[in-house]
Amino acid sequence: MTGKPIVQFKNVKKSFGDLEVLKGFDLDIMPGEKVSIIGPSGSGKTTIIRMLMTLEKPTGGEIIVDGENLWHMEVNGKLVEANEKHLRKIRGNIGMVFQHFNLFPHMTIMRNCTEAPVQVLGLSKKEAEQRAVQMLKKVGLADKVNNYPFQLSGGQKQRVAIARALVMQPKVMLFDEVTSALDPELVGEVLQVIKDLAEQGDMSMILITHEMDFAMEISDRVAFFADGLLMEEGPPQELFNNPKSDRLKSFLQRFSRV
Known part of the structure; x- marks a missing residue:
């Protein structure tokens, strides 16, 4: 992959009080690249994408999105x-799918998918609905537009959450352990949707996952993050089959890979 990174983390640090969750890491994501972030609980994985979504503010370092500084802006050189306007503008390039769907229970599936494009992007209701139908088709739920979230299974709700994020046409999609709240038999349908998206588009993806086969x-x-540090990174075959650090070897043993 060539060109400039779509996302750059430069010596990014994050502390919560005295607890240093991320101790300074550098990571570039290229346009169209699919990057999985793995590691034990408490290693700062989710914090990384929460900072990218402006839900958490870094304690130090810089995050650059599509050439623009996320947490800082230039005024008089x-x-x-x-400010919030700048954050909102940069955040418009990023979509996120959470663990727990976060659908509005009082809205139909169609309205869940059209509310943000109308309110945030300024699309007409008709244009937003056309996009929503297109994206719901992609995730296999075009027949559920008039249903409410309580009428759907967990896997269907998560697929709606993916469609809702796609309607915004982000340049980068973030997936935060999107199968962890699902019953085991529903995991496959959601992973298949993400896999199809990965194969279809030029959209960059950052995935926090504990599904090692899926990441591969x-x-x-x-x-691989552990103890607040980016310990190792590389192509999946290399990372999973020839881990260099003892920390990664120990982590992967839990998944019977090494």
Whole structure:
């Protein structure tokens, strides 16, 4: 993959009080690249994408999205802290699918998928609905537009959440352990949708996952975080089959891979 990274983390740090969750890491994501982030609980994986979604603010370092500084903006030639308008503009390039769907229970599936494009992007209701139908078709749920979330299975709700994020046409999609709240028999349908998306588009993807086989299959690159550090990164075959650090070897033994 050539060109400039779509996302750059430069010496990014994050602390919660005295607890240093991320101790300074560098990571570039290229346009169209699919990167899985793996690691034990508490290694800062989710914090990484929460900072990218502006849900958490870094304690130090820089995050660059499509050439623009996320948390700072230039005013009269000086970098100052970003205001909400700047954050909103950059965040418009990023879509996120959470563990727990976060659908609005009082809205139909159609309205769940059209509310943000109308309110945030300024699309007409008709245009937003056309996009929503297109994306719901992609995830196999075009027949559920008039249903409410309580009428869907967990796997269907997660697929709606993916469609809702896609309607915004982001350049980067973030997936945060999207199968962890699902019953085991529903995991496959959601992973298949993500796999299909990965094969179809030029959209960059960052996936926090504990599904190692899925990470192996879908990723261009895998990044292993532990103890607040980016310990190892590389192509999935190399990382999973020839781990260099003892920390990664120990982690992978839990998945009977090494």
